[in-house]
Amino acid sequence: MTKTKIAVLVSGGGTNLQALIDAQQGGALPSGEIVLVVSSQRGAYAIERAAKAGIPSVVCNKKELGGTQEAFESAICAALDEAGVELIILAGFMSILSESFTTRYRDRIINVHPSLIPSFCGKGMYGLKVHEAALSYGVKVTGATVHLVNEIPDGGRILLQKAVEILEGDTPETLQRRVMEQAEWKLLPAAAELMSAAIMNEKENA
Ligand code: GAR
16 A cells, blocks of 8 residues: 655744654654655755755745735645645644635644644744743643644644643743654654554545
């Protein structure tokens, strides 16, 4: 049976993409294969990570595509279709996707978010802002969540979560790093394998 074809959507540094590549190369993603990386930003370091791993990448930049959500998403869909993608992984992808996109790929998109959803999530909560919010609230425990993506930002069914302690003297940057190391880089490859295996199973039983 062929492996589940995965696209990873990125916007920046791509450390979560790297965790997925490392999992694939280390045999921890036996049911899936990353066939495409889509970046919303030209020059994102994630593109170099893809190139180093021999994975094709494409840039779909909203501004360059005329600025509409429709043109942006149809460029992404065209690239996904051409590569035969069956599972979409949002790994630091900083654009919100419309309902027509999430409906088209229902139960086929997962996202990693750097908090314990439903805390510190939703529209406008991304990257360092999430950790700033956790620190300013004063919570003692935060973490990361991998969830299915639907039309509600960070609102889809939770697949995996892991808690991470907040330490005295943490800054948004030190906390971001600990959440990545202790939670995101472990959860995302595990969720990718879970979903890939489930999709393979579905194909076998179809
Ligand atoms: C990660 O912490 C990811 O969880 C977060 O952005 C960072 C991207 O880092 N995503 C969100 O906040 C989405 N709401 P990376 O490019 O090094 O993987």
